[in-house]
Amino acid sequence: MREFVFALEYDPGTNPVADVLEAHPDTTVRSLSCHVTPESLWRVDHATGSRAALEALEEAYRDATYCADCLVRDDCGADCEAQVLDRSGEELVVYTYWARTDVCTSVPHLALEHLGEGLLFETYREGRRYRWRIVLADDAPVHAFFDALGEEVGECAGMEILRLTDLDPDREATAADDPLPGEQRAALRAAVERGYYETPRRIHLSELAEELEVPRSTLSYRLRRAEAELARAFVRGDDPLDRVAPGG
Structure with a gap:
């Protein structure tokens, strides 16, 4: 197994969640789970930040034009759902689901199409930067996937490959126990x-x-x-x- 880590950097006005995170720099969003089928996507995110930031973030999630991770800039016509699972002073847990339309695509959907099934997704967001970590098979065509992602992202976001490495349980430190992303x-x-x-x-x-x-x-x-x-x-x-x- 290997891990592929890359980041998207959204331009202003192209993603409502990124706009909120940019306006509230002390707020971050980390995925608790992310699942995809050819027809749909659903995930649970955990956000931390000030009360005002989390209120703005919740509003962004409920934006009628926002479907979690959909890369289509215009209204894709997807059936989207956002549900708050937990809310406290500085924490917010949100479930999102959307059923894919003919024009919809996303990072997980592209990964499913190019890298195959059995993938594990982990994400972390701060400011306009959206970091993805995908655990995948050794022979998965990573570069074909990244090229396809570049075509879909277009001009709405920058892209950067951070690392592509083998998973080694014997190495001294892992991304999970590294204190600094x-x-x-x-x-x-x-x-x-x-x-x-x-x-x-x-x-x-x-x-x-x-x-x-x-x-x-x-x-x-x-x-x-x-x-x-x-x-x-x-x-x-x-x-x-x-x-x-x-x-x-």
């Missing part, structure tokens, strides 16, 4: 290497964001999340610096 790790490493943390700073945040080709707000959020995790790890007595060292 890949994009936070990359942002922190770039900030250190370019002198953002030096006094005086050798580079400003906006300049670093431009070099990394990400929005300034996205870079600021990733650095703050990485800094917070490193601080928590320090208090716990971990040695998080080993995990973000160059080449680590």
Whole structure:
């Protein structure tokens, strides 16, 4: 088995959930489950954030023009359903379902068509960035799938391959126990290497964001999340610096 990890970066106005996450940088959405058949898709997401952010996120999920993960920019005509399963002060659990129409497509549907059955999906969203992790067979045609995804995404989102690796239960660390997601790790490493943390700073945040080709707000959020995790790890007595060292 292998894992394929990639990310989509939605442009403003192309995805209501991404718009809410961009407006509320401290809010994240992680999938609890995601299932697909040729005719439908259903999933459960867990969101964390402020009360105001979660209210806006719930409204985005219930938007009549929004079907979870549908890549069609115009109204696809699908029968969509969104149901809140749990709501607390800073947490929201949402179930979404949609029945596919002739024009509908999505990441899971394209994966099913090109990579076959038996896939496992895991997603994580922050800002406009939507990270996918798919566990698939060793011989699955990953590049054909990614090419097809690029054709469907078109100009509404950027795409980036993060890794394609074999699943190895004997390796010392996995993505699940790594305290820093890949994009936070990359942002922190770039900030250190370019002198953002030096006094005086050798580079400003906006300049670093431009070099990394990400929005300034996205870079600021990733650095703050990485800094917070490193601080928590320090208090716990971990040695998080080993995990973000160059080449680590």
